[in-house]
Amino acid sequence: MKNIIKYIPLFLLLTTVSCKKDKKDPEPEPEPTPAATTNTIKILFEHTVDTNELVLNQNYVNPNLDTFKVSTLKYYISNIVITKNDNTTFVEPESYHLIDVSNLSSTTISIPNLPFASYKSLSFTLGVDSTRNCSGAQTGDLAQNKGMFWNWSTGYIMFKLEGTSPQSGASNKSLTYHIGGFGGVNKVQRNFIFNFASTPANVSASVSPVIHMSVDVNEFFKNPTTINVATQHTQMSTGATAKMFADNYADMISFEHVHN
Amino acid sequence: MNRIANIFFLLGVLIFASCKVDPKIIEPLPADNLVEVIPDGWPQPKYTFSVNTISEDKFVLGRALFYEEMLSVDNTISCGSCHQDFAAFSHSEHKVSHGIYDRQGTRNAPGIFNLTWHPLFMHDGGINHIEVQPLGPITNTLEMGADINPVIAKLQASSKYQNLFKKAYGSDTVNSQKLLRAMTVFMGLMYSYNSKFDYYKRNENNVELSDAELRGYSLFTAKCSGCHTEPLFSDFAFRSNGLTVDPFYQDSGRAHITGLPTDRYKFKTPSLRNIAKTAPYMHDGRYTTLNECLDHYTNAIPNLTNLDPSIPTNGFQFSAQNKQDIIAFLNTLTDYKFLGDKRFANPNF
Numbered sequence: 001m002k003n004i005i006k007y008i009p010l011f012l013l014l015t016t017v018s019c020k021k022d023k024k025d026p027e028p029e030p031e032p033t034p035a036a037t038t039n040t041i042k043i044l045f046e047h048t049v050d051t052n053e054l055v056l057n058q059n060y061v062n063p064n065l066d067t068f069k070v071s072t073l074k075y076y077i078s079n080i081v082i083t084k085n086d087n088t089t090f091v092e093p094e095s096y097h098l099i100d101v102s103n104l105s106s107t108t109i110s111i112p113n114l115p116f117a118s119y120k121s122l123s124f125t126l127g128v129d130s131t132r133n134c135s136g137a138q139t140g141d142l143a144q145n146k147g148m149f150w151n152w153s154t155g156y157i158m159f160k161l162e163g164t165s166p167q168s169g170a171s172n173k174s175l176t177y178h179i180g181g182f183g184g185v186n187k188v189q190r191n192f193i194f195n196f197a198s199t200p201a202n203v204s205a206s207v208s209p210v211i212h213m214s215v216d217v218n219e220f221f222k223n224p225t226t227i228n229v230a231t232q233h234t235q236m237s238t239g240a241t242a243k244m245f246a247d248n249y250a251d252m253i254s255f256e257h258v259h260n
Numbered sequence: 261m262n263r264i265a266n267i268f269f270l271l272g273v274l275i276f277a278s279c280k281v282d283p284k285i286i287e288p289l290p291a292d293n294l295v296e297v298i299p300d301g302w303p304q305p306k307y308t309f310s311v312n313t314i315s316e317d318k319f320v321l322g323r324a325l326f327y328e329e330m331l332s333v334d335n336t337i338s339c340g341s342c343h344q345d346f347a348a349f350s351h352s353e354h355k356v357s358h359g360i361y362d363r364q365g366t367r368n369a370p371g372i373f374n375l376t377w378h379p380l381f382m383h384d385g386g387i388n389h390i391e392v393q394p395l396g397p398i399t400n401t402l403e404m405g406a407d408i409n410p411v412i413a414k415l416q417a418s419s420k421y422q423n424l425f426k427k428a429y430g431s432d433t434v435n436s437q438k439l440l441r442a443m444t445v446f447m448g449l450m451y452s453y454n455s456k457f458d459y460y461k462r463n464e465n466n467v468e469l470s471d472a473e474l475r476g477y478s479l480f481t482a483k484c485s486g487c488h489t490e491p492l493f494s495d496f497a498f499r500s501n502g503l504t505v506d507p508f509y510q511d512s513g514r515a516h517i518t519g520l521p522t523d524r525y526k527f528k529t530p531s532l533r534n535i536a537k538t539a540p541y542m543h544d545g546r547y548t549t550l551n552e553c554l555d556h557y558t559n560a561i562p563n564l565t566n567l568d569p570s571i572p573t574n575g576f577q578f579s580a581q582n583k584q585d586i587i588a589f590l591n592t593l594t595d596y597k598f599l600g601d602k603r604f605a606n607p608n609f
Contacts, residue, residue, distance in 0.1 A: 030413055136312075136391030137440035143407045145436040153517050190403040232597040243319045 016099035027126030028143070037116055039203045041082065042210045043109040046256070047073065047101055049217045056102060057163075063222040066229045068165040068175060068218060073101040074148060075159040080124045084117045085200060086199065096128065098141035098148065119201040122211060126249065127158035127189030131181040153238070155182050158189060159249060161220060168233040175229060177220075179245050188238075188246035194255035201258045219252040220245070281607070294319050296376075299453040300462070302491050305376035307390050307448060312441040314449070317428040319603075322446025324424055325439065325604045331398055337399065339443075342369045347490045347603050348534035348598070349450065366509050370530055371538040373452040373598060376494055383527045383543040385498060386517045390448060391440045408436055415439070419560065450604055452492075452533050457592040469592060476535055476589025477584055483557075486570050487529045493593065498526040499568040500565030502561035506544055506547035513543070517597045550590060554583040 047054035049070075054060075057069050077099055080092040093109050099108045128142065130218045133155045136174055137144060148157045159179040194213075201209035221227045225244050235241055294316055296309055310320075327340040342357045349368035351357050356488040367383055381387035398408055415421040415434045422432040429438050437595065456485070457477075459467035469477065480488075489495045498514040499526035505525055527543045540546040547556065557580055558578040561571055576584070 046531045134388050136389040136444075137437040139437045141433065142438070143391060143436050145412065149392075149395070151387075151392070152382075154388045154392050154395075237519075 003241045013044070020212075030212065036205055038083045039113045039116065039205065039206045040175070041109055041114050041119070041201060041203060043077075043080070043111070043122070043213060044210055045077075045099055045109075045213050045215050045253075046216065047107070054217055060217070061241050062218055062229070063226050064228050065164050066167040068163055068167075068229065070101075070161065070163040072160060072162040074146075075099055075126060075150070076128050076156065078087045078125045078128055080109070080111065080122070082111070082114065082119050083121045083123075085120050086117075086169045089135045090114055090119075094140075095124075096140065097183050098143050098207065098211050100148055114203045116204050117202075119196070119203065119209075121193065122255075123191065123193040125189050126253065128182065129189065130182040132156075148180075148181060155180050155238070158182075159246075161231065162216070165229045165233070167229050169230045170233045174233065176236060177245060178236045178250075179216075181240050181242045181246075186243040190246055190250040192226045192253055196255070196258050199258045199260070201259050207260050210259040212259065213253055214256050215253050220249050221249060224246060268488075285494055294449060296449075297451045297453070299451075299458075302453075303377065306379050307376040307444075309445070309448065310443055312436070314445055317424075318442045318445040319449065320544070320607075321421075321424040321428040323604070323607055324420075325443050326446055327608060328415075330418070331394075331411055333410070339399065340606055342397075343372055343606050344587070345538070345601075346599060347371070348452070348537045348595075350538035353540070355540050357390075360367070360456070365487060366511060367543050367560055368540060371534055372447060373450045373533065373595075374531065375450065376448050377496075379496055380528065383512050384516050385528055391444045393447075394440055394443045408439075412436060412439065446604075449454065450598070452598040454596040454597040455533065455593045455595040457589075458595070459590070467551035471587065472585050472588040473592050476585035476587070479578070479586050480589050482574050484532075484586075487568070488532045493532040494529045496528060498523060500525045500527070500564060500566045500571075501529075502564060503542060503546070503573050504562060506546070511543065511545055522566060526566055532590060533593045534598070535594055536591050537599065550587045551583070554578065558583065 016018055051059040052060070054070060054073070054074075056072055056237065059067055059069055061067055075098075077097045078095055080095045080097075082090045082092075084090070090111075096107060097109050099109075132138065132142060142156075144151075149155070150157060157178045159177070159182045161175070161177040163175045164173050166173060168174070181187050196211075201211060204211060225248055227248070229244075235245060272438075279537035294313065294314055295529050297495065304525075321511055325339075326343075327338050329335045329338045329341075331338055342351040344352050346352070346515065348380055350371040354368055357365040357369045370383070375390055375393075378390070380384075381393045382396065387393050391437040395408060398411060412434050415425075421434065426432040426440060428442055457466075457469070459465050471485065485494055487497070487499055487501070503525075512524050514528075515521065517523075526565070535541075535550065539548055540549075541550070541553050547553050557571075557576050559573055559575045561567065561573050563573050567573070
């Protein structure tokens with residue numbers, strides 16, 4: 001017992017040290033804030049049908065002249081890279097964003113920590129790379145509870161468009177396009193690259209540029225394949241048809257302008 | 261000084277109390293057993309716990325979830341309803357599993373053990389990672405029928421689970437990743453490598469195989485091990501072993517996932533460990549005994565689409581003695597240590 005008692009002060013000391021802030025320690029001097037050298041770029045996705053603003057559950061006409069409404073439009077934007085005028089690049093870490101038209105805040109991607117410079121181009125992928133399709137349970141926008149993951153033939157739904165059309169051949173007049181497939185010839189990720197041309201994004205202490213993109217739903221219904229909803233109303237698996245839809249959306253996003 | 265000693269004692273008790281698991285939830289576990297295992301001579305597992313470190317608290321949470329009926333939409337069934345510990349976590353006496361509202365499924369529930377070596381899950385390999393495997397049954401209308409978000413909400417509202425998540429992750433917020441990873445720790449630690457055959461192979465406990473078992477082993481090595489490869493007793497490839505297509509289920513197997521005609525009617529080669537305990541057999545549970553399985557391999561096999569070339573169309577033509585011997589050998593693959601392992605049993609009983 002004597003022996004144990006000998007160690008008690010030591011034990012108590014250890015406990016105190018680990019549990020409490022040492023009172024004798026002076027408050028650390030606040031570090032002088034270094035002058036900022038970075039700022040944020042925002043990428044804003046504006047959704048349209050042709051040149052009209054997309055409003056959910058409102059009627060539009062597609063290139064096949066079918067009338068349709070959109071109730072859900074969700075897709076992944078990933079692996080964002082922004083290139084400076086001197087050709088060096090800024091690669092966003094953990095770059096996975098779910099754009100959901102029903103959730104306004106998700107339609108703007110904010111990318112912090114861009115070094116002050118002039119940036120001339122932007123590239124990203126619509127979809128999720130194959131690695132993350134095979135990496136198990138994820139968090140954030142990639143979490144498996146966003147309605148964007150197939151559970152029986154596992155992998156992400158990269159692009160989801162749902163709605164209705166009186167011309168739809170489905171019994172309940174629905175349109176259901178869940179596009180996925182992360183590898184092989186029928187993969188559906190599509191890469192985009194945009195040059196800002198004469199107006200680079202000038203990141204500085206006072207300027208946090210906004211890059212405006214426009215996303216045209218009618219591009220999903222055409223080029224190269226004009227979709228006829230009487231027969232092409234439902235897609236919920238991977239394969240050649242999913243690829244056909246992906247080839248259509250490959251030109252769905254376009255660059256509008258940079259707002260410095 | 262005496263008083264200090266008392267305080268010391270109290271402190272000690274408190275510390276121990278806080279480390280111990282609530283006895284109402286689960287009896288204390290030998291924590292040092294909760295480690296990754298790679299038996300001698302086994303290949304590297306596909307899943308290591310590198311991003312999902314093993315802890316006793318995660319295991320306890322995963323075990324509670326595995327036996328949690330709230331994971332189903334009407335709170336009636338859990339994973340444990342179809343994966344029973346005494347049956348090496350297969351569904352005893354059920355050809356195909358039925359789930360909520362007594363709906364009939366289409367496939368037989370395989371045993372679960374040594375999962376960290378599986379490259380793909382399910383008979384058709386549709387699930388590509390152990391961590392996302394539980395999503396399938398949770399969200400399948402034929403099985404548990406719930407979307408993952410209502411399940412998260414139910415668990416979040418339960419003080420038991422707030423407590424268990426807090427212990428496992430330091431915060432009582434439930435999310436899909438934490439849920440899936442805790443279940444992975446529980447299922448991933450279901451190792452089976454202590455059958456009579458394993459003791460014999462390792463020269464442990466003076467275990468010998470009988471003459472019949474040894475004859476069965478050599479037949480097995482000659483005819484079966486190309487697919488049911490040691491030490492896992494599966495190569496995990498997708499193959500047709502010559503079963504005719506059930507006209508009712510019309511299950512195309514691997515092709516269901518890949519869409520490839522060359523994958524039609526191919527299924528993941530099952531492990532034959534604990535095979536004596538996992539009846540009924542095959543992806544649709546069509547055979548109730550090992551005898552019937554052996555009859556299948558013995559008799560003429562119709563030249564089916566994509567039949568594996570290692571299966572002769574006139575069958576292996578085993579004699580009655582051969583069949584008995586192979587079954588005797590298969591019986592040595594039962595791992596009683598695993599079957600009786602209380603750590604994996606339902607904590608609510």
